[in-house]
Amino acid sequence: MFEFTQKLSETECAFPGDNDPVIVLCRKNTVVCHESGSKRLPYWSEVRKFAGKNESLIRVGKLDGRCCFAFECETLQISDGILELWQIRQFLHEFSEAASSALCRARELLHWRMQHRFCGRCRCGLQASERDSGLICPACGSVYYPQLAPAVIVGITRNEGRELLLAHNRNFAGNVYSLIAGFVEASESLEAAVAREIREECGIEVKNLQYVTSQSWPFPNSLMLAFCAEYACGTARADGVELTDLGWFTSENHPELPAHGSVARAVIDRIFSRSVDDAH
Numbered sequence: 527m528f529e530f531t532q533k534l535s536e537t538e539c540a541f542p543g544d545n546d547p548v549i550v551l552c553r554k555n556t557v558v559c560h561e562s563g564s565k566r567l568p569y570w571s572e573v574r575k576f577a578g579k580n581e582s583l584i585r586v587g588k589l590d591g592r593c594c595f596a597f598e599c600e601t602l603q604i605s606d607g608i609l610e611l612w613q614i615r616q617f618l619h620e621f622s623e624a625a626s627s628a629l630c631r632a633r634e635l636l637h638w639r640m641q642h643r644f645c646g647r648c649r650c651g652l653q654a655s656e657r658d659s660g661l662i663c664p665a666c667g668s669v670y671y672p673q674l675a676p677a678v679i680v681g682i683t684r685n686e687g688r689e690l691l692l693a694h695n696r697n698f699a700g701n702v703y704s705l706i707a708g709f710v711e712a713s714e715s716l717e718a719a720v721a722r723e724i725r726e727e728c729g730i731e732v733k734n735l736q737y738v739t740s741q742s743w744p745f746p747n748s749l750m751l752a753f754c755a756e757y758a759c760g761t762a763r764a765d766g767v768e769l770t771d772l773g774w775f776t777s778e779n780h781p782e783l784p785a786h787g788s789v790a791r792a793v794i795d796r797i798f799s800r801s802v803d804d805a806h
């Protein structure tokens with residue numbers, strides 16, 4: 527179980543104890559302790575050597591009853607037999623939901639802090655709030671909080687749910703096809719963002735929009751809001767800007783899909799498994 531730090535008293539988790547879990551980030555990687563077949567987050571006693579006088583050490587929350595901390599390194603030389611450097615995406619796929627939540631929060635907070643070292647109003651150096659995750663300007667009193675970038679992602683079906691629209695984005699690795707997605711604009715509702723993204727990227731209209739689930743996506747600070755919708759009208763075609771190709775696919779016949787662990791894959795699996803159930 528993972529609990530946010532907001533409600534923790536200042537003294538309870540002031541500094542890591544030897545056996546407190548610590549998230550060590552190095553670019554898009556994190557340190558994992560892997561011994562005799564089991565894997566876990568490393569303890570402070572195992573990674574404090576990497577922290578040095580690290581000013582980025584932060585409290586992340588409580589993970590399974592223990593205070594969890596995090597810090598970031600520019601480079602990391604691991605010569606220890608049991609510590610390994612894992613890609614964050616692999617971690618999110620293989621670790622528990624609680625550990626993944628802690629890692630997502632650590633990455634977003636550390637990234638946000640690195641980009642908010644000075645007050646945008648008066649340029650004074652910011653200080654961490656002792657009450658919550660905010661940063662306070664000691665000169666003008668401005669308070670800054672971590673910002674999220676909400677993004678919508680939509681599984682669009684037709685033919686009574688048997689066909690799903692999948693598209694290849696020019697930024698995707700290899701030949702992966704996924705769902706239509708995009709960021710919510712300032713002042714825009716989620717419903718309007720979904721309709722606009724679909725219209726802009728593939729030229730169709732949808733109906734019966736339904737919310738499915740959400741997922742933190744710390745690359746660097748997205749909140750993915752997943753929906754399902756039914757095709758209404760128009761001819762689907764790739765915009766040639768973001769999307770290079772798209773098509774309608776079935777559970778038996780589809781291109782390479784995004785990795786497990788992403789919300790896109792969860793929605794795709796859900797739609798395809800439902801279409802298989804309906805067929806029986």
Ligand SMILES: [Zn+2]
Nearest residue numbers: 645648663666
């Ligand atoms: Zn200021």
